[in-house]
Amino acid sequence: MTTVEQPVDVLLSDGTTVQLRQIRPEDAPAIVAMHSRFSERTRYLRYFSPYPRIPERDLQRFVTVDHRDREAFVILAGDRIVAVGRYERLGPQSPEAEVAFVVEDSYQGRGIGSVLLEHLADTARRFGIVHFVAEVLPANGAMLRVFSDFGYQVQRQFADGVVHLSFPIAPTETTLEVQRGREHRTEARSIARLLAPRGIAVYGASATGQGVGAAVLGHLRDGGFTGAIVPVHPTAATVAGLRAYPSAADAGLDIDLAVVAVAPETATEVVADAAKAGAHGLVVISAGFAEAGPQGAALQRSLVRAAHLAGMRVVGPNCLGVANTDEKVRLNATLAPVLPAPGRVGIFSQSGAFGVALLAEASRRGLGLSSFVSAGNRADVSGNDLLQYWQDDPATDVITLYLETFGNPRKFARLARWIGRSKPVVALASLARPPGVGDGPALDAAAVSALFAQSGVIRVDTVAELLDVGVLLAHQPLPAGHRVAVVGNSSALTGLAATACAAQGLTVADGYPRDVGPRATAAEYAAALVASATDEGVDAVVAVFAPPLPGQLADPETDFTAALPDALAAGKPVVATFLAGRVPAGVPAYPSVEEAVRALARVTTYADWLRRPPGALPELDRVDRLAGQAALRADGADPAALLRA
Template structure:
């Protein structure tokens, strides 16, 4: 019997949470109670008969399953079971199973059926079941729609008054796309309920007016929140000039609760808010996982569990709060006394401590916000949730993220690639990566590869930036850069290219701007910089700038303006701000300004130095380049179930073996003179295939065949190596886990120098055809592949195909923790892999391909 824990908190289509878990024998009473609440029609559609009560024999069978050939899940809120879904294999070892589920009337139409189908299909696949069958009455259109809309290839037959359905349950691009779109809608709705509440309850606001709770209450009141505000206090009649309630249950229409009570009082708040029908909690209180104590972590887990059990989402704990500047909401449930003006940028900050300063800086820069969320410990609501919400939010055009870590990196990368096509995403994020897996000694000593000991280069700072860029994210290094880029995106159009026109009244500044453009990968347009005489007035300066703005050879403008000599110009001639605004706000080319003269009008991005101005423009130009490139497609490849990415080049890697079998395999290989050694810690297995130490006579084909056959028969696929391969250009292919993107594939040319310089191209798995082709050409040493100094060009398409297969291997086999092919000899007629290192272990968590859950 499998022991995998399949319980999960899940979102329904209306944004509320429920809990999914396996059925238990003690659920009998709950199943009977649920059945009693069914309407006659629901009973008839599910059981094809009135079925007024569940016979004891049926009930016992319903709640007792083996979690393999027979599986069942229940959906519950609190201690109430709302739905049950099950499958039953059609005979021992049969590939088919019958699936069915039923949902309580009050919860029908909220997406429970599709959630149950996803989780049942995942469990069935793990049990070796490949196809579901179902029988549905023709009039049961909601159930037929659940199956039809799931993204599977459905076969339908009508016989004996029943619709017979059959469909394979393997994950497909179509079924994943359906799952992800449902996920997006549910997560967006759950956030919308937090940011546009009808009423807000504040727990923990003191009657004295002191403390965090009182501050937030005042900010809500003074910010002009359009809904009702209810301070909850155990004894006071008024708090902050507002009538106080003893419990949120005494008011109607409360959607959001702000919690600023001591951590030990939070469970009581959750209970009271749940009884009042609150949809979400903003927990400003500290004293949870951020303390680094086991009790704090346990309290945080219990907070999230209790909230999800009654349908609520949680922002925080230890957070700054949430805000929505929309005129119809005006919600300031934060510790910031004043919000920035309304604008088109959505802002997510993981840090609560920095939140007030970040909001103040946005206000100083004139960067208007549509909404703001500070997630604190991020026990529940995360940056990914906000991305889902902002994707379709008509009030948001630009997304700003301050991230300290990633909860679900693969999901972040997927969302960014999709959302970045319509709305730019700017992120401050750490470039750190984990040190890698630890592999213990096994049968005999082998030097651990650098990737295993944690010294592998992996994506360096530039590589991480490139990964973000190829996902459509503008990654910046500092908060200042975040606002530099955000202001530009919020107020100016995207550049059509990288050609820059530079206009200024100071030769020193324009030359600095030109140098900064070259360093930032921009191209100074022909005929620029254009220097206006220092004594020229605003009118003359504006004429030169207008000419540059209409220049067909210019895609963007950099303006450097130094102050004139005091008293040299009249007030009208000194009004450079108006002259700049008339050009910067009227054209279709982005304009950045370094002005030492006047404060620029709203909408004109101004920076204290030309370097900062050009850096922001370069970041935006890179994003515009990404938008112009077609996204590419992930090519279909043959199965990679047996690591045939290596087998295609003469190397096969055995599947994960228990420690004893690993030792036997090593011993068998040694007796045969076979070039394989394995290390095992019982849970992780490392294979090292090193052809440099081969002693076997590979010209004896019969010996090779006997060796391969013996290992394959006893331990599954073994190792088959190539011999006497012709020379070529040495390349390196790597696979590592990155904290921001999950599995990423790296490519570069071999050699100590390229390793030292980190000359690698990196992309997240799986790779598209365009990804792979670009990776081959990206390293600085790539000219060696194209026929450097008269050498014969290599087959770059073969290298691209290898990269695609490695990407699919990483995507489809989470047990592959690391991989290194070095060297890969590339030639005009193809390539050969001469050495491979693979680290296998317990499958890395891949929540982005699992059934939906929080």
């Protein structure tokens, strides 16, 4: 849990962002204003009386706390306080405190009560409080559910028309799971709203059709986006054949997403305008932020702060954009003019340049895309957010990541370990962080390898390999073991494949490699391939084919690739390297046997990980690392050396 001496941003159940911080004496006017917006029912449920106004004496007590025996947090949406939560110790050195909170009517039912309870309990524990008590009217079902749904063992007593609650606030497996479940739902929802917007406002598209903004606008339009597209331009009546408006709100349409391609100095002005139109998120294509130096970093912080205060999430800045191939959405808010065909693979890239390469190479290989996000400087939306979204996304079966930082390696490992049990995660990690990208620790190669191996992540070393493995996972079942049948019409190619299998830790099955010879007919080759695929001693098949020399084949037009679909019917993975002929869709084809075998080996390792019992890892989030290191040193151990080991 993050301490909140400084304001923190939190996500609500609908994916919007609000700010949480400790209450301050100068909040008094805002507290009065919030109280004035309460309905009579909300006042009655919180104060057990109409309580039409806050007396000055009560007000000063509300806003003045010692942050130890008495603590209070406020939730801000923009510059308005919309909720307050507090606890008060029941007596000097008492281990019990009374907890209460109230939420403005328009923000009720969005998870604010759970957020406040989580932070209040965490703070109280640090000061020796182990029990919370609360008094709730029976009619306040929403508040009663906040306590019961959090996972605490709540004891209830009904007396004098009030429900008296008492519960220990020590974290348990149940409360941690509840917190993680809330985290998952809120982060996934915030990304879903970015990838399926009803309408998009585009800022920075020139009327001349030149520049980055005009390019993204054209790709949105030409990609067939199913929602409204609103170019925002100070003077032009139309941009790219679409009606333009000086403000997004002037369009009178449902705007969920703003695509920003304006100068960094004016980006915060866009935030204010997009917020008036009801936007939930920003995709900032513009460069010139943290990657450009200290001044740009300050502009980036201002941009994110303004967006979060307006309830919005930020993709970027300095990013390639976002895409969703769902037929109901058809979103191409990227700098790539053409997206890969619709498919079942999600792609996340921190780098815009790598994002371009990934999309282009995916198109060339026929790798179908479900959705794509380029995070750029990763000022807000990260790979962890996308993992949360893709975990439950019914359109995504395979997750591919290009990562330059790990903002929270522990969280990444936890998410990947959980998600990898149902959807494979393939990752390419850069060990060199570009300027301005993220704020997480840079990891060395050994640390990355260990992190991925323990989490079940399939680690690859190049963009080509990322897609090699992605294609295999998207189209083929997982192998049941390491035994590989190599079948081909060339002794050189089958020998190469067998050598590659040994080098990658795969076992060439008994009786293989099988070389049918250059004079074999298509029927003979097909029979050998199908026999290998149905062999009980085989877990996967590597099919290789070289064009025969002139005069070695009676019918050079015979289609040897036709045998591949029959081999697939056995339900085992088949990879192919055919130096002649077009391999049918659904069979991963590679230009060399080494690439084919390497991809198969990566997937086999993942299948091995899946077959191992998941086990149980200790919960380390709340471990006092400094105390642990001190204890190790007291025993004569070197903590750094132990970590390296």
